[in-house]
Amino acid sequence: MAAQKHPDRFVHRHIGPDASDVAKMIEVLGLPSLDALIDRTVPGSIRLQRPLDLPPGRSEHGLLQELAAIAAKNQVFRSYIGMGYSDCVTPAVILRNILENPGWYTQYTPYQPEIAQGRLEALLNYQTMVIDLTGLPVANASLLDEATAAAEAMTMVRAVGGNGNASGFFVAQDTHPQTIAVLKTRAAPLGIEVIVGDPDTFDFQRPIFGALLQYPATDGRVRDPRAFIEKVHRHGALAVLAADLLSLALLAPPGELGADVAVGSSQRFGVPLGYGGPHAAYFACKDEHVRHLPGRIIGVSQDAQGNRALRMALQTREQHIRREKATSNICTAQALLAIISGMYAVYHGPKGIRAIAEHVHGLTALLARALAAAGFKPVYEHYFDTLRIEATAPQLKALLAAAETRQMNFRRIDEKTLGISLDETCSREDVENIVSVFLGGRAPHVGLDELGEASALPPALVRKSDYLQHPVFNTHHSETEMLRYMRLLESRDLSLTRSMIPLGSCTMKLNATAEMLPVTWPQFGRIHPFAPKSQTQGYAQIFSELEAMLREITGFDGVSLQPNAGAQGEYAGLLVIRAYHESRGEGHRKVCLIPASAHGTNPASAAMAGYEVVVTRTDENGNVDLADLEEKAKLHKDRLAALMVTYPSTHGVFEEEIRRICDVIHQYGGQVYMDGANMNAQVGLCRPGDFGPDVCHLNLHKTFCIPHGGGGPGMGPIGVAKHLTRFLPGHPVVKVGGDEAIGAISAAPWGSASILLISWAYIRLMGGEGLIEATKHAILNANYVAARLEPHFPVLYRGKNGTVAHECILDLRKVKKSAGIEVDDVAKRLMDYGFHAPTTSFPVIGTVMVEPTESESKAELDRFCDAMIGIRAEIREIEEGKAAKDKNVLKGAPHTAEVVISDEWNRPYSRERAAYPVKELRTTKVWPAVGRLNHVLGDRNLICSCPPIADYAE
Numbered sequence: 027m028a029a030q031k032h033p034d035r036f037v038h039r040h041i042g043p044d045a046s047d048v049a050k051m052i053e054v055l056g057l058p059s060l061d062a063l064i065d066r067t068v069p070g071s072i073r074l075q076r077p078l079d080l081p082p083g084r085s086e087h088g089l090l091q092e093l094a095a096i097a098a099k100n101q102v103f104r105s106y107i108g109m110g111y112s113d114c115v116t117p118a119v120i121l122r123n124i125l126e127n128p129g130w131y132t133q134y135t136p137y138q139p140e141i142a143q144g145r146l147e148a149l150l151n152y153q154t155m156v157i158d159l160t161g162l163p164v165a166n167a168s169l170l171d172e173a174t175a176a177a178e179a180m181t182m183v184r185a186v187g188g189n190g191n192a193s194g195f196f197v198a199q200d201t202h203p204q205t206i207a208v209l210k211t212r213a214a215p216l217g218i219e220v221i222v223g224d225p226d227t228f229d230f231q232r233p234i235f236g237a238l239l240q241y242p243a244t245d246g247r248v249r250d251p252r253a254f255i256e257k258v259h260r261h262g263a264l265a266v267l268a269a270d271l272l273s274l275a276l277l278a279p280p281g282e283l284g285a286d287v288a289v290g291s292s293q294r295f296g297v298p299l300g301y302g303g304p305h306a307a308y309f310a311c312k313d314e315h316v317r318h319l320p321g322r323i324i325g326v327s328q329d330a331q332g333n334r335a336l337r338m339a340l341q342t343r344e345q346h347i348r349r350e351k352a353t354s355n356i357c358t359a360q361a362l363l364a365i366i367s368g369m370y371a372v373y374h375g376p377k378g379i380r381a382i383a384e385h386v387h388g389l390t391a392l393l394a395r396a397l398a399a400a401g402f403k404p405v406y407e408h409y410f411d412t413l414r415i416e417a418t419a420p421q422l423k424a425l426l427a428a429a430e431t432r433q434m435n436f437r438r439i440d441e442k443t444l445g446i447s448l449d450e451t452c453s454r455e456d457v458e459n460i461v462s463v464f465l466g467g468r469a470p471h472v473g474l475d476e477l478g479e480a481s482a483l484p485p486a487l488v489r490k491s492d493y494l495q496h497p498v499f500n501t502h503h504s505e506t507e508m509l510r511y512m513r514l515l516e517s518r519d520l521s522l523t524r525s526m527i528p529l530g531s532c533t534m535k536l537n538a539t540a541e542m543l544p545v546t547w548p549q550f551g552r553i554h555p556f557a558p559k560s561q562t563q564g565y566a567q568i569f570s571e572l573e574a575m576l577r578e579i580t581g582f583d584g585v586s587l588q589p590n591a592g593a594q595g596e597y598a599g600l601l602v603i604r605a606y607h608e609s610r611g612e613g614h615r616k617v618c619l620i621p622a623s624a625h626g627t628n629p630a631s632a633a634m635a636g637y638e639v640v641v642t643r644t645d646e647n648g649n650v651d652l653a654d655l656e657e658k659a660k661l662h663k664d665r666l667a668a669l670m671v672t673y674p675s676t677h678g679v680f681e682e683e684i685r686r687i688c689d690v691i692h693q694y695g696g697q698v699y700m701d702g703a704n705m706n707a708q709v710g711l712c713r714p715g716d717f718g719p720d721v722c723h724l725n726l727h728k729t730f731c732i733p734h735g736g737g738g739p740g741m742g743p744i745g746v747a748k749h750l751t752r753f754l755p756g757h758p759v760v761k762v763g764g765d766e767a768i769g770a771i772s773a774a775p776w777g778s779a780s781i782l783l784i785s786w787a788y789i790r791l792m793g794g795e796g797l798i799e800a801t802k803h804a805i806l807n808a809n810y811v812a813a814r815l816e817p818h819f820p821v822l823y824r825g826k827n828g829t830v831a832h833e834c835i836l837d838l839r840k841v842k843k844s845a846g847i848e849v850d851d852v853a854k855r856l857m858d859y860g861f862h863a864p865t866t867s868f869p870v871i872g873t874v875m876v877e878p879t880e881s882e883s884k885a886e887l888d889r890f891c892d893a894m895i896g897i898r899a900e901i902r903e904i905e906e907g908k909a910a911k912d913k914n915v916l917k918g919a920p921h922t923a924e925v926v927i928s929d930e931w932n933r934p935y936s937r938e939r940a941a942y943p944v945k946e947l948r949t950t951k952v953w954p955a956v957g958r959l960n961h962v963l964g965d966r967n968l969i970c971s972c973p974p975i976a977d978y979a980e
Contacts, residue, residue, distance in 0.1 A: 037796035083793025097549035099564035105554035108447025144515030152368030161281025173773035211769030215636030246412030296370030302555030302774025304739035327964025362735030530875025533728035581715025582745030590777035595723025595742025648677030688718025710798030
């Protein structure tokens with residue numbers, strides 16, 4: 027008897043159109059079958075001729091049972107390791123209503139601010155928290171992790187001209203080792219010399235443009251940095267403090283100490299350890315450096331009605347728009363995690379944050395006195411939450427073993443000292459248990475109550491300034507008020523819980539609940555990234571299986587899971603290629619060819635990797651111009667390092683000549699890097715490792731279902747061909763990567779490890795057959811949308827056989843000429859119809875790029891198409907003179923409830939037409955929270971923290 031398939035297969039939950047829908051959609055396309063569409067779309071020369079060799083798909087219930095057994099292989103010890111990672115308490119009201127809430131984690135980056143005001147306010151709160159705690163006037167909306175934030179600070183300091191042409195960057199030797207490693211990785215291609223030394227003895231004989239100190243140091247020492255910072259400034263350089271955010275509730279902040287930049291992690295503000303991530307890094311600086319600040323800044327502006335409104339500051343939100351002139355390729359924040367950290371500060375307020383800091387420091391000081399009484403006096407007199415304890419080599423070995431026996435992890439700093447870091451989850455009982463390890467299990471001679479209380483902070487560094495004084499941090503301290511505040515903000519946003527988000531090149535598909543549940547299980551969430559591997563066998567199994575599945579899907583021989591964003595994957599892949607050339611004595615190969623259509627992160631990543639960018643042309647169909655490519659490859663044959671190519675192309679088509687493109691680059695000694703942003707059109711149908719590329723990064727937050735989280739987290743692992751596997755990224759604390767590994771790319775060995783569970787679960791739930799079906803339906807949905815909208819908005823590019831891949835570009839340039847309607851007008855009017863706009867003016871100005879994904883049903887696709895067709899009819903009225911070019915329903919969009927119900931209505935169209943362009947909206951309306959934003963005003967008057975209440979009154 028044949029084996030029966032499970033009656034509740036996940037694939038049917040994930041894919042939107044059912045068999046009846048597919049038949050109707052295929053009929054619209056005029057094709058006999060779905061397979062006929064795929065045959066027309068994907069070039070036969072690259073088609074995979076066999077099924078994916080993956081386990082069969084699972085039911086959700088079955089997979090969660092399996093995953094529970096894997097989770098049980100992880101051992102959740104009390105980790106006192108520190109090094110920038112602390113266990114913490116995620117308040118339950120935040121855990122349930124933000125971290126585990128699809129209304130928060132399925133949003134997209136707030137490029138359309140009118141329907142993202144809730145998230146923008148939450149991020150503004152985060153920026154305000156960082157500004158207050160660091161004592162610096164400007165902060166961004168988060169970076170990837172502390173180590174990469176430090177690297178961004180290094181390149182920013184150099185860019186703003188610290189000490190002329192100096193190439194040295196000093197780093198205190200007691201900085202976290204993972205931070206030093208990432209700094210060295212970033213510095214090498216840029217010709218920066220990282221000088222690691224003792225700030226107390228550094229003589230400044232070697233010219234530096236900047237210096238970084240850890241505050242408090244990685245081993246717990248709290249030193250007064252002011253004298254050193256003054257020396258840095260006297261030598262024409264700028265100073266960076268990598269500061270523990272919680273310690274700044276008690277210690278003088280970086281801004282008051284003279285620092286130019288402050289960086290660090292906000293993880294201990296309510297974000298689970300998650301074996302290393304995802305966590306939000308903070309970045310703050312002085313006002314004069316704001317135009318060079320990497321990443322996104324949330325700013326305060328006004329809408330068309332003069333109301334306060336928030337948006338991303340356009341001139342600072344992404345440095346990579348400067349392409350090869352960029353000093354950063356940042357395009358992902360850690361929005362969801364920054365929001366959690368900001369809400370943690372909102373919930374606790376200044377008194378609560380201070381109380382938590384005093385609790386942690388008080389227990390640490392108590393532990394220090396207890397250990398001293400037991401004969402183990404801490405090395406440093408001044409500390410915040412971390413003690414460095416000396417011991418003989420035999421003692422050290424015995425102490426570490428005894429701690430592990432009692433399910434505790436201490437940090438081995440060197441052969442003669444260990445570190446112990448406490449956190450907000452610790453109690454007096456934990457202190458007693460730690461002391462008992464040092465006493466060999468014996469009871470202490472002196473009780474904890476007899477040791478008294480005392481601070482170990484240097485008196486000269488005790489904080490006297492206030493923080494978190496804005497009303498938002500002093501209002502929502504009961505769970506009732508906090509819950510209502512978060513729900514209010516959620517209601518001011520549009521997420522996948524309300525409608526499809528048809529953003530091209532972003533793949534906003536279903537993030538299934540079953541995939542998300544394990545992320546917050548304690549067996550995964552409470553593991554320190556540097557816990558012994560013997561305690562993390564569950565994670566090891568997940569990593570091993572995920573790497574194997576990704577190798578099968580991509581056709582590559584090796585995978586690194588470390589890069590914690592797509593642009594980080596680009597950078598890692600290019601450094602692997604660089605290392606390969608250097609290993610062959612060809613380090614002079616520095617030319618990187620990039621097609622003109624490439625996303626801005628491609629040339630930015632190439633510049634950061636030390637390459638010279640040469641742009642190649644695209645032809646009238648949007649494909650790589652082969653003649654121009656070959657000409658430039660030949661011209662630079664002696665120095666050609668790589669080609670960066672996106673496949674399917676940025677224009678949404680499968681280029682027929684991809685094999686030839688790769689052959690040309692290989693012929694002239696280069697390597698081919700493929701941007702995997704559009705992998706959702708390939709999975710199971712073709713594999714990049716089979717048709718030419720040597721390296722490919724994968725956006726797990728696109729193809730493999732990690733949610734976008736309102737602008738992050740993401741993951742960007744890379745796959746590489748066999749000859750490159752030995753160069754995969756390493757790490758200074760945990761052994762990972764190849765035998766000749768490039769330096770660390772991210773702070774944690776496996777990047778944002780906890781969210782790798784999502785992609786593992788997605789692939790296991792779908793199975794090989796399900797993944798192929800998903801890809802086919804993604805292509806079907808895109809072609810159906812293209813067919814329905816072609817008569818109204820021309821589809822700009824199609825493949826050789828007249829089809830598109832998984833997305834299509836609609837040309838709106840004609841309506842600008844005929845009716846004065848801009849792409850932005852269409853984007854804002856779509857909000858009135860209940861939709862987020864597609865990607866606007868990329869990769870071609872005056873167009874929109876639509877990617878429906880496989881998860882959207884025919885009904886939802888039709889609803890979107892009907893909205894676009896309705897908007898085209900509104901434009902036609904302008905063309906025919908029935909509506910004015912300067913005052914019409916598109917130029918007035920979006921229409922807020924306040925505008926529609928106002929006593930004053932002087933618009934030449936009805937209120938009903940403004941608010942309810944289709945009747946279904948009467949029961950499903952998502953109201954834009956504000957009117958159209960005034961970006962110019964906001965950019966001229968950049969405000970990136972919560973303004974005082976007096977400003978609102980004005």
